[in-house]
Amino acid sequence: MLRLLALLLLLLCGPLVAHADDPLAELASGSFDTVRQGVEDLAQSGNPNAAKILSALQNGQLYYLPDHTLLIQADDGSYANAITGKAVSDDDAEARSVRINNSIRSVLDAALGSLRLFDPNPSVRLNAAGAVFDAHQPAAIPALDRALAKETDSAVKTRMQQARAAAVLSDPGAAQDARLAAVPVLRARGDEAARGVLASVADQPGPVGAAAKAAVASIDRVLQLWSLAQSVYYGISLGSVLLLAAAGLAITFGVMGVINMAHGEMVMLGAYTTFVVQQVMHAYVPSLYGGSLLVAIPMAFLVAGLIGVVIERSLIRWLYGRPLETLLATWGLSLVLQQVVRSLFGADNRNVTTPDWMSGATQLGGLTLTWNRTYIILFAFLVMAALMAALRYTPLGLRMRAVTQNRRMAAAMGIRTPWIDALTFGLGSGVAGIAGVALSQIDNVSPNLGQGYIIDSFMVVVFGGVGNLWGTTLGALTLGIVNKFLEPIAGAVLGKIVVLVLLILFVQRNPRGMFPLKGRAVEA
Amino acid sequence: MKLDRAAILTIVLVFGAALVMAALNQMTPPASAMHVPTYVIALAGKYLCFAMLALAVDLVWGFAGILSLGHAAFFALGGYAMGMYLMRQIGDRGVYGNPNLPDFMVFLGWKQLPWYWHGFEWFGFAMLMVVLVPGVLAAVFGWLAFRSRVTGVYLSIITQALTYALLLAFFRNDMGFGGNNGMTDFKAILGFNIQADSTRSALLVISALFLCGQFLLARFVVGSRFGKILIAVRDTESRTRFLGYRPESYKLVVWVLSAVMAGIGGALYVPQVGIINPSEFAPGNSIEAVIWVAVGGRGTLVGAILGAILVNFGKTWFTSVLPELWLYALGAMFILVTLFLPRGVVGLFRRRSRLEPEPEVPAASAAQEVTG
Numbered sequence: 001m002l003r004l005l006a007l008l009l010l011l012l013c014g015p016l017v018a019h020a021d022d023p024l025a026e027l028a029s030g031s032f033d034t035v036r037q038g039v040e041d042l043a044q045s046g047n048p049n050a051a052k053i054l055s056a057l058q059n060g061q062l063y064y065l066p067d068h069t070l071l072i073q074a075d076d077g078s079y080a081n082a083i084t085g086k087a088v089s090d091d092d093a094e095a096r097s098v099r100i101n102n103s104i105r106s107v108l109d110a111a112l113g114s115l116r117l118f119d120p121n122p123s124v125r126l127n128a129a130g131a132v133f134d135a136h137q138p139a140a141i142p143a144l145d146r147a148l149a150k151e152t153d154s155a156v157k158t159r160m161q162q163a164r165a166a167a168v169l170s171d172p173g174a175a176q177d178a179r180l181a182a183v184p185v186l187r188a189r190g191d192e193a194a195r196g197v198l199a200s201v202a203d204q205p206g207p208v209g210a211a212a213k214a215a216v217a218s219i220d221r222v223l224q225l226w227s228l229a230q231s232v233y234y235g236i237s238l239g240s241v242l243l244l245a246a247a248g249l250a251i252t253f254g255v256m257g258v259i260n261m262a263h264g265e266m267v268m269l270g271a272y273t274t275f276v277v278q279q280v281m282h283a284y285v286p287s288l289y290g291g292s293l294l295v296a297i298p299m300a301f302l303v304a305g306l307i308g309v310v311i312e313r314s315l316i317r318w319l320y321g322r323p324l325e326t327l328l329a330t331w332g333l334s335l336v337l338q339q340v341v342r343s344l345f346g347a348d349n350r351n352v353t354t355p356d357w358m359s360g361a362t363q364l365g366g367l368t369l370t371w372n373r374t375y376i377i378l379f380a381f382l383v384m385a386a387l388m389a390a391l392r393y394t395p396l397g398l399r400m401r402a403v404t405q406n407r408r409m410a411a412a413m414g415i416r417t418p419w420i421d422a423l424t425f426g427l428g429s430g431v432a433g434i435a436g437v438a439l440s441q442i443d444n445v446s447p448n449l450g451q452g453y454i455i456d457s458f459m460v461v462v463f464g465g466v467g468n469l470w471g472t473t474l475g476a477l478t479l480g481i482v483n484k485f486l487e488p489i490a491g492a493v494l495g496k497i498v499v500l501v502l503l504i505l506f507v508q509r510n511p512r513g514m515f516p517l518k519g520r521a522v523e524a
Numbered sequence: 525m526k527l528d529r530a531a532i533l534t535i536v537l538v539f540g541a542a543l544v545m546a547a548l549n550q551m552t553p554p555a556s557a558m559h560v561p562t563y564v565i566a567l568a569g570k571y572l573c574f575a576m577l578a579l580a581v582d583l584v585w586g587f588a589g590i591l592s593l594g595h596a597a598f599f600a601l602g603g604y605a606m607g608m609y610l611m612r613q614i615g616d617r618g619v620y621g622n623p624n625l626p627d628f629m630v631f632l633g634w635k636q637l638p639w640y641w642h643g644f645e646w647f648g649f650a651m652l653m654v655v656l657v658p659g660v661l662a663a664v665f666g667w668l669a670f671r672s673r674v675t676g677v678y679l680s681i682i683t684q685a686l687t688y689a690l691l692l693a694f695f696r697n698d699m700g701f702g703g704n705n706g707m708t709d710f711k712a713i714l715g716f717n718i719q720a721d722s723t724r725s726a727l728l729v730i731s732a733l734f735l736c737g738q739f740l741l742a743r744f745v746v747g748s749r750f751g752k753i754l755i756a757v758r759d760t761e762s763r764t765r766f767l768g769y770r771p772e773s774y775k776l777v778v779w780v781l782s783a784v785m786a787g788i789g790g791a792l793y794v795p796q797v798g799i800i801n802p803s804e805f806a807p808g809n810s811i812e813a814v815i816w817v818a819v820g821g822r823g824t825l826v827g828a829i830l831g832a833i834l835v836n837f838g839k840t841w842f843t844s845v846l847p848e849l850w851l852y853a854l855g856a857m858f859i860l861v862t863l864f865l866p867r868g869v870v871g872l873f874r875r876r877s878r879l880e881p882e883p884e885v886p887a888a889s890a891a892q893e894v895t896g
Contacts, residue, residue: 190685339851500689508668
């Protein structure tokens with residue numbers, strides 16, 4: 001209280017007091033308490049050199065001479081007078097550094113924060129206002145008032161008003177009206193930090209405490225909604241990953257009925273294709289490196305698709321109508337593919353870089369959306385849409401549907417069914433390869449990459465209903481969201497176990513998924 | 525029950541070989557050329573336990589048409605029950621010397637034994653659990669699955685999910701089963717030093733005894749009237765149902781029996797390898813057990829034993845001589861056996877019997893022709 005009055009006094013008759021109690025002289029001392037007082041005084045003094053001197057102090061570059069002259073040490077080790085900026089030579093032997101401790105450091109941070117409120121760069125001012133908000137020291141109010149008077153940028157102004165409200169509210173000595181007026185400002189801000197400030201005074205008696213309590217409750221409601229939305233976002237994000245992993249399987253297993261246990265390895269091959277494309281582009285066309293993923297997508301489709309066609313022609317076509325044998329043979333194939341990749345690239349994780357346009361995050365209201373997740377969500381839906389369109393509108397899609405619905409009739413109509421089988425399997429494998437490009441951004445690219453997705457992918461396809469791409473989409477999103485909602489309740493691993501058990505129970509009740517196919521095809 | 529030559533030969537070979545190995549280990553000095561080193565004894569015991577798992581898989585896959593890709597889960601559960609008994613046998617000989625708590629619980633700062641650990645200090649109770657835990661899990665899972673007519677690939681996939689869920693669960697430290705380190709450092713079984721050569725030899729002979737017992741039991745089951753209906757269910761489930769049988773009951777009984785057989789195999793496996801950890805639940809393990817059966821010959825029982833021993837011997841040999849080639853060999857085995865050797869090794873030597881399944885499932889391929 002006394003300190004506050006003193007500060008107020010200091011501010012009212014600034015220059016006079018500054019002379020009487022020179023902050024620069026206070027700084028040039030060996031006593032922590034005096035230095036601390038000096039920092040506070042200097043921050044309030046309006047001295048044009050204050051920011052420079054205080055930053056030097058923070059960086060450990062502020063020195064003083066026995067006659068209380070402050071020196072700033074430059075990076076090359078030479079000294080200059082802190083006020084005049086004139087170089088000082090010869091007396092560096094007598095220069096002593098101004099030492100600081102933790103208590104000074106925190107005062108210094110706050111002081112520098114309020115000084116930066118006057119920085120010409122608006123983004124620096126915005127950050128400074130944020131720092132002042134976080135500290136919410138009543139001592140910062142005068143500086144905030146002066147900064148607010150000069151401020152023109154509306155975003156910065158809002159942030160400064162919030163900082164001022166936080167400081168006023170945290171000051172038990174401030175007028176009740178002012179404190180009450182501060183509550184709605186903080187409520188309007190409505191984030192965790194504002195809630196923290198309000199909650200710290202909510203226990204106080206009187207109208208301020210009551211108003212703060214009401215504001216905390218209202219913020220809690222809003223925050224809860226946001227965290228719900230955030231969970232949904234995470235759920236959709238996980239669902240989109242599942243969807244990508246399962247999309248190819250929806251073709252090979254869902255449409256063709258082939259139990260391809262090597263599906264995960266197709267995803268893995270797509271991820272390794274991304275790695276190779278990035279390496280090649282890094283070596284030969286570094287200028288286009290940022291677009292490497294866009295090149296990798298068609299490449300991964302081709303690589304995985306071609307391998308898929310080869311697998312179908314050499315292995316799977318001998319096993320149609322024998323699902324269990326197919327399962328075993330493709331499992332064997334998956335072991336071989338993993339070992340091939342391990343021999344070629346080594347067992348370690350390979351480093352696939354994320355392009356700049358995919359890193360970072362954006363803030364949408366109370367939501368944090370990371371760019372790579374957001375792009376993967378969009379990409380997953382794009383892939384699904386393309387797949388559905390390909391099956392629905394292209395001649396190849398027409399033939400594929402014809403063959404899967406009635407093979408003999410299709411053959412009688414002149415469709416080369418074995419060729420269509422190979423292409424369908426190639427399409428499913430190629431889509432798995434594309435999924436690998438996306439998964440390389442969020443998962444470790446190792447020979448075991450695919451194994452982690454195989455059970456989940458089958459679950460998604462079975463859950464959604466075999467042979468139904470809409471079902472697969474909905475199944476993936478449902479599983480993703482349920483998983484993310486269970487996680488805070490049960491923990492990540494237990495949540496996954498619960499989802500698996502629920503799925504097992506679901507398959508027991510609905511052996512043909514959420515959207516079963518109807519008609520004669522069911523018995524196939 | 526009449527035994528054919530192959531069955532008698534199998535029993536004589538398995539039991540005889542185990543007895544001879546144990547005797548040579550015990551009665552000859554280590555320097556002798558006839559001496560069988562203890563690590564070979566342990567290895568042979570391990571193979572016999574795997575053979576029990578293969579037998580269990582063959583019983584459901586070869587004779588009831590249920591391709592379980594989660595049988596290693598029952599094996600591992602039996603193993604965990606035995607592991608818990610062995611942990612309690614350690615007593616105060618652990619690193620922390622706590623007479624009441626296994627080392628990993630002391631390490632995690634637990635104050636008392638969780639309720640589900642009580643009773644495992646008694647051998648009889650632990651052995652009851654070896655049978656009960658896999659049996660009850662199989663009964664619940666099977667009752668739900670067979671009653672709602674989940675068949676074929678769908679059943680295979682949910683058995684994978686089952687073992688995967690158990691894998692994740694047993695990795696958790698707060699489950700109280702040792703987390704990802706599992707249980708190890710066993711000292712004694714029934715008071716005998718578990719590291720001693722004599723204990724090892726005895727365990728090998730006991731494993732052989734159990735394997736032969738399980739083999740005879742499985743032969744008896746598939747040769748009985750019950751087994752005939754089981755084969756009918758395997759070949760055409762709907763027709764069997766139309767004849768007035770309840771396929772789900774037959775499948776459930778053989779499923780539970782098979783799970784118990786696998787659990788006993790797991791229980792004998794743990795003291796011989798000296799460790800049980802969650803990796804036994806890995807989905808790949810269950811699928812590997814299926815390939816043992818496929819290599820030996822599905823639906824022959826003798827083939828399951830033969831396949832398990834052959835493949836695992838191959839694995840031991842490969843991983844010591846050409847470790848990087850093992851996965852190629854295993855993968856190629858999966859592919860080649862399914863493509864070219866649908867009746868397995870046993871199929872090379874004998875004519876097809878009525879009991880064996882068709883290499884192609886007729887119902888499925890017929891349906892494929894009509895609608896697929």
